[in-house]
Amino acid sequence: MKIKLLVSTLAAAALSACGGGSDSQSSAPATPTTKIAGTAAVGAALANATVQAKCASGSGSATTAADGTFTIDIPNAKRPCVLSVSTPDGTTLHSVVEAGSGTTATANITPLTELITASIAGKSTEEFFASFDEQAQAKLTTDGVSTALDNVKLILTGTIDLGGIDPLKDTLVAAHGNTPGNALDQKLDTLGETLKASQTSIADLSSAVASNTGSASGVQTILQPASATCAAFRSGKVQKVDLTGNTVQRFTVDAVKLTRTNDSTSAVEQFQANDSQACRFGNDNARMLVSKSGIALERRAGASSLVIPDQTIPLSELAGDWNALAFERDDNSPYYGTGLVKFRMDSTGKFTSGADCSLSSCDQWPAAELPSAATNADGGFNISDPSGTARAFAFKGVDGQLAIVIVHGAGFMLATRPKAFALPAVGSVSSYWDATLNASGVTNIEDGSHTVTAVDTAANTYTRQNTTGRIDTWQNGVPSVGLRYRAPATGINEAVSMNLANSGISVAVSVNPSNVFYNISVGRP
Template identity: 40%
Template sequence: MPTSIHSTALRLAALPAAAALFILTACGGGGGDSPAPVAPPVAASLTLTGSAATGAALGLAAVSIKCVGASGTGTTAADGTFNVAITGASLPCVLSVTGGTTTLRSVAEAGTGTNAVANITPLSELIVARLAGGDAAALFTTFDAAAQAKLTAAGLGDARSAITAALKGVIDLTGVDPIKAPLVAASGGKEGNALDKQLDALGAALKSAGTTLPDLAAAVVANDKAPAGAQTLLKPAAATCAGLRSGNYRALNPRAATLALAATRVTLDVKALTYTAAGTPAKALKDEGACQFSMDAGASRLYVAKSGLAVLAAPDARQVLRAIVLVPEQDVPLAAVEGNWNVMFYGHESQDIATSGVGTSVHTINAKGEVTAGADCLGLAACVPWIPRPAADNWVADANGGYANGEGARLFPFVGANGQVVWFGIEVDAAGTGLIAVASRQQALALPTVGQVDKFWDASMTFAGLTAPVDTQMTVKTVDTTAQSYTRERAVDARVDGFTINQPRNGLRYRAAGSSQTPTGVKRFGANLVMPLPGMGFTVNGSADGSDSFGISITQP
């Protein structure tokens, strides 16, 4: 609601001269040595205008505004517009509008003006979330000196750029400031203007993707260096499986005869529910529940993680079941791959043995894609460093997608909605022998909580083929914070496994040989290394001694 203070001087200025003289005389203005009264200073007034909309106008909605020095309230008109004057206020300001169950925020940047425009929309909500580092509501609620310091022209420019990049392919905000640009919202049967139609398009994309505005805001904030995670979150999702989204994927198959076949592009269409490999007819997918889909009359099955990573269990030409890893295609800059990595790989070249096997290594990659350090590892033993070979090891952009190194290997980074980056590598030599690699950053894992229940599809690859994925449920039974270890029990047979986290390196779990027990007390299995991809619902594991056993687990929804 507009507020203002009119001084005595202003009131006098509006009166006829005779009336003014009468008032001055009555106040002692007719003579004598008494000084004339001094009018109080006129308090400054800041006026904020704009439109509140989600595509449709947010009419008759409550507007709250906090500025430096003062706050104010108002109500939008039926067309979503508002005009609030606040006495004693100065920029910057934060704004909030609530209409029904919808609450959105916006900002007016720091400055010296007495008028500011600040539209309040889902786009402004994303910008505020980016400025706040995650919590738009908290920035409005606190609005302390730290919050105010973020509301600069430069800060808003960075936030707009991040939002523009994240929404690429959905709406084009190039050169548009959604907070200040003219916004005419649809109302009363009238169409909105161009910016309002952008809001409609964003709303339609969120609905098709099964994604909420808060989820998108969190993804935008988490994906500061690579907007691909937020972009993937906006792709259309299957009605029964949020992880399965329309788009292009890379199907990584280390058993393929050539490198081109080992990294085939496939397209998924969740509306038609089809799977199409490059150069082949589309295949129908049948929903089997719990993010499992079958095709080829049930001979092949697709298991989808919440992140969009997936595994296809499909027979090869000899009808041997094989695992093909599906990685959503994303435009991820090499700079996002900078850091220290745990790498687990499986294939013929592992451990220099004649048959398939598991290998582990560590890599350090800089922002240019250059491998600056590396070492080969086996179990708990110290890793053996090797000297990077720039011509062979460094990654460069590949015209066919992803990245490639001098040895002909391909690398496909993937960014989750949580901002975590992982990468997958594939290599097939001239003889048709190859390997697949999975990499996750060397960052500390956290212990689970007692009673935590995890359901997943569990499969194991060997040279002889892939075991059909098994529906598995595990419950955490004990946690030892001192030893950084825990045990979990498998539902189907009450087998108990013990793990130590961040062994032998951060980001890995270690299961000692003989640490798995059945109800009869029989200890089973050799030593095992496990590498979860944080927040991805995708985990790989392998024998610590490098033997022929590579497991993949896909967490069920």
């Protein structure tokens, strides 16, 4: 009897667990919801703004409160996620949530999180948000986000101290009404003030962060205070390299006051902005023309110098292949000649190959004459071979591209990576300052502009006409990648040209030794 009773009890329990008889209804499992909460701010709270979130699976949106706070509920979400919000001036900011299994996450969305997102994306943050495919999602690991945060902290060194701060997850109280912002919000105020003084937008800074890897100098340069008449002319240390005098001087520039102080002598030189041309400065002794990158061409007493923002670039970033256009003279000659040089460096600064080239061939340098580069304590590098030592200065642009200026007792060369460039569009107009050095090293500067009148994609050529009516045609990729060639014609000198990375400067050299010139063209804003 006891056994029968026990069996009956177990059977009843089993039926109860199954919901009873055949006419019972089973309940649906609960749907997990992921909550992403944070604050949207630019210093002041972003009130009544729409925050959108995309996850590996699932998406959602929410409207911010008056204090910028928001919570987005996303059913069945799978992390990682990326967020976006638009500011009143039309700027779009982004933020991220790393991969993980939790159903709650904090993601503030501010200019600082925009920079972190840019560092992770390595491309346009808007494109990163729009696609957010598996490749993008794979970058949002805990380590990936941590590395990006460290990169942004490095870039902002000397501008904003983010030590011990996580802009993504730390509590953010944004200023609104009579409520002041907390310490993190004040960092946003500092960033905003820095961007205003440097005439740099958060979109431009985000693009620079996305494009730059390795050393931070290329991005840090654009965060310095800028001149009122030229956003590219910024305060900070510069190296003035006399191209034919083989002298290098270090200065401190105050772009707001338009002064330049010699670091060795403490002598101060005052410049004035040109009334009719932006980014042109001068005084009774010199004319200075500033490119979009901040590298300037200076002419003083007929001689040319390049004024290069001082950057700290590690030797390892110079590894790889380079094209260079040279302007050099023999030891016993007062006259300069032009040359095309190709070289390769390893990560320690050793030149592993080098060659002097013509349009059709190259003569390799003997192994015993290959130079080596070493860091110079006063900035830049020393490049040494059995014949002596040259000074070299690398410059990294906001897009991460590098250029090198090398100067020695017998002349100089400008070098850049052998990168193919696209044909310009028909009708595009370029304005420039042209500085042309003759065989004696004397410089003449002219203003000009040209319009592209024809493009031949099959021949990889473009034809342009300048303001004097002169027409010339250039062929890209000749004699090699990263260079372009102009054939001789009536009134046209045969030449080879290249862009100095994306600095806003191009250089061209004559091919005919009986008509020597070295042209440095600075794009005008």
